[in-house]
Amino acid sequence: MSEPGAGRGLGGLLASAALARAFTLTVFGTVFGSVAIERMAGRVTYVTIVTGLCVIAAGMLAARRREISFVRLVPTTLVLFVGWAFASIFWSSDATRSFWGWVSLVGVALLAVTIGHVRDTLQTVRALGDVMRVMLGVSLGLEILSGILLDTPLTFLGIQGDIAAFGPIQGVFGTRNLLGFAAVLALITFLVEYRTQSVRPGVSLFSVVLGGVIAVLSDSPTVVVLAAAVGVAAGVLAVVRHATPHRRTTLQWIFGAIVAIGLVAGYIARHPIIAWLGAGSDFSTRANLWASILIYQRMKPVQGWGWFGPWAQSELPFWAVNFSAGQSHASGLNAYFDVLLQLGWVGLVLFLAFAGFAFLRAWLVASERRSIVYAWTPLILVALLVDSMFESFTLWGFGWLLLVVCAVRAAQSRSWRDRFDDAENGGSALPHVPGG
Structure with missing residues (x-):
């Protein structure tokens, strides 16, 4: 550098x-x-x-x-996913809107790729931590101004002024779910800053308390799920990191099997879990929407309806899905369903490959490297991928930005491209993960 x-x-x-x-x-x-x-x-x-x-x-x-290195610039799976989104313009119901939706996707990805190459992981964590302290601080300040000092909503920012009733609050993010999602990402970042001692202890304590207060006041049902998922992932990663190298692979497989069993058990017990979280109405809304999405997805199962990003509600199939569900939504409230609707099964497979390889690489690097800063990438990816089951934030905005940043950082450490370096340098890199 x-x-x-x-x-x-x-x-x-x-x-x-x-x-x-x-x-x-x-x-x-x-x-x-x-x-x-x-x-x-x-x-x-x-x-x-x-x-x-x-x-x-x-x-x-x-x-x-x-x-x-040109071959290390962008993960292959990202190129394939973005390429398929571009191809979908040609069968979209509105090629112009699809094109600009694709341009937005590529534009944010370019910013993320650049950050991944000009900043290392610790520098990225510090930058994100500085920004999130400001964003969450401003959000809390505006909520206090609206709900306590003025006692009136700030409608131009979407702030309802409910902080005196302990939420839900929206801050500068527009909705409680987006604010809660941002707060969880911020907490991961603040805790990594604390463990790496990259900021003063007082700043770390203030940041964690601020993030925790915002997360609670957002009153978002997904925050509990995200916090639990990230907490479990952090605990598992800590166990793996402290294991001896010859036991590490066995532990990885054991934990992988536990996760698979846990996902199946969670699906079977989804109704009691939803009732315990008090998210019955939210889940019912999502279930109706997803059922409507599947109806129209079956009409174009392989290629999808074309990439738009956030829904263009006057276009097919979005207005039809909303009409069928009897609701009005600007997304599929699930990144995987959204990709399936817009890009079909091909797009979903490419997206899962992109996100999956990113997580696998990041996890393996974090489990082997001594510095705790490498834990930031897989933990952020856990939050992004789990939240994708309830929202589509990962497909645009800061969710997409962080997904690409994490994928680029992971690909720099483990990639099939290491073979080129081995051939040139006559050395050996970390064991690579085949794929994108």
Whole structure:
């Protein structure tokens, strides 16, 4: 990585560490603050900012072209998934909207790929931690202003002002579920900061308390599930990390089998679990929507209806799904169902391969490397993939941004591309995971 001030002129600036840090902070701030930006300044403003960042990202990658191996630039499975989404434009009901939906997908992915190459894992964690402290702090401040000091909703931000009744609150994220999701991601980041001692203990304590308070006040049913999933994953990872190398593989298989059994048991006992979480109405809403999605998915099972990203509610099949469900939704409330509807079984297989290889690589790296910072990537992926069962946040916005960042970071450590390095250097890299 280039040192600060390396080189002169525009090329030196684009390759500098100072710009890389500023770029990462700006990208996280922009994408995590997209709802607030759009509601205060409009969609055009947000798109303009992201477009400018994409231009800078392309310039940074070009300036660092001697440092970055072309074959390591992007995971193969990401290329295949994005490529299939582009192909779907040709059978979409509205090619223009599909094209711009695809451009949005690629634009955020470009920002994520750039962060993955100009910042290491610890630097990424620190940048995200700094941004989330501001985002959650502003959210809590605005909720206090709305619900306690002014006692009136801030409708232009979607804040209902219910903090005096202990929630639900929305903050600058627009909905309680998105706020709760962001709070869980922030808590993972804050705890990794604490374990790596990358910020002062007082800042760490404040951050964790802030994240915990926001998560509770969001009153999002998915927060409990996410917290439980991440907590279990963290405990399992700790056991694996402390095992001797010759026992580690056995433990991995044992825990993998336990997870599989747990998923089956969770599905069988889903109704008591839903009742215990008090999420019966939420799940009923989702169940009706998913049933409607499957009806229209069967009409185009292999290729799907075309990629749009967030639903264009005036287009087929989205208005028909909402009409059939008797509701109005801007997504499938499940990333996997959303991909299945828009990109068919081919798209879903590619998405699962992309996310699955990313998680597998990240988990294996975290289980072998000594530094706790490597645990951030698989734990963030656990949160993203579990939340994808209840929301479609992982397919756009900061969910998609973090998914691609984590996939790029994991692919840099374990990849079939290591064979090229072995051939060139005559050495051996970490055991690779075949695939994307």
